[in-house]
């Protein structure tokens with residue numbers, strides 16, 4: 238449920254990028270930040286650990302503006318993908334409005350994608366929320382590696398592995414090149430609109 | 439809010455997002471183009487395999503992924519028997535691979551970065567992207583510097599582990615003796631690489 242402050246008339250939309258370690262969640266946010274920081278005028282907060290792995294989360298907030306008397310603010314979060322940081326993942330998921338599942342296209346990580354999705358399902362269940370009801374977008378990342386002859390999973394395979402039942406909108410993407418990063422983000426924000434409208438009513 | 443306002447909110451948010459981030463379809467994001475010119479190196483099949491190996495290690499360090507890399511590097515070394523610069527670059531990668539294999543998650547934070555960087559050099563030199571011998575030597579020296587810097591860091595780390603056994607032992611599953619072995623191994627390896635480098639420089643000078 239979005240956080241709505243009736244006094245200050247502020248609406249916070251919380252989007253979480255979820256997915257296996259090294260899938261490209263942080264890179265999604267970094268692209269958005271690098272390309273648009275002049276326009277969105279905020280800072281990105283990244284808590285990193287050993288090397289460039291995410292320890293707690295990345296956080297990138299920005300204002301959409303005042304609409305119908307409400308200040309609409311979007312908060313993008315990433316979770317740490319490494320298996321051992323499950324408690325942080327749970328924490329970050331609290332109060333989430335929409336989820337981008339960043340899957341890694343590399344053939345060698347096929348299983349990890351599925352395990353991470355299962356982990357998402359379980360962690361949402363912990364908050365009594367259903368993965369089938371929450372706004373969700375699938376992103377199949379790193380397709381640029383096809384150019385380099387790296388064995389990749391096709392979008393069809395990924396759809397079959399991850400999205401057969403969920404039937405969420407899906408995009409192939411290259412976070413590192415920015416391909417479909419913005420599209421993914423817009424899509425997930427728009428998917429949260431009906432619920433937020435419901436709350437405002 | 440009324441029903442109409444509800445729709446308006448969604449439309450308006452969409453409009454604002456377009457204003458902020460541009461219309462996604464026209465924001466200059468282009469699909470990676472399979473036909474676009476690439477590093478000559480990455481098109482050469484054995485190098486591509488090595489690259490895939492490195493990516494998989496970057497993703498997860500297991501005995502299996504590293505064994506895959508070491509095997510490919512060994513093949514590559516045979517393919518490039520006659521190219522000294524390539525030989526040294528590969529040797530550095532093998533050393534790094536073995537070090538990462540032993541230390542796994544405890545490996546120095548920079549070791550993957552150096553491995554990738556040396557590979558980038560190898561891609562240029564072995565892939566035919568760089569042909570000028572001076573430029574090749576320049577690349578080699580640059581990668582050697584990175585390798586040396588890492589070696590110094592690793593040596594410093596293993597020294598620390600010996601002087602502060604309690605804390606370090608808790609962090610690292612390796613015994614002081616194992617760490618000493620690794621340091622010794624790296625030093626031996628490094629000496630080999632440096633010897634190669636000197637010989638190569640000598641040959642270069644003789645040719646001039």
Ligand SMILES: Nc1nc2c(ncn2[C@@H]2O[C@H](COP(=O)(O)OP(=O)(O)OP(=O)(O)O)[C@@H](O)[C@H]2O)c(=O)[nH]1
Nearest residue numbers: 258259260261262263264291317318379411412413
């Ligand atoms: N080729 C390619 N590499 C990518 C892409 N996206 C991310 N990477 C690389 O993959 C690695 C991991 O990316 P991150 O964004 O840190 O991954 P993450 O999902 O945040 O990882 P954790 O924080 O460990 O969960 C980095 O080396 C990125 O440069 C992509 O679209 N293409």
Ligand SMILES: [Mg+2]
Nearest residue numbers: 262263290291
């Ligand atoms: Mg991250």
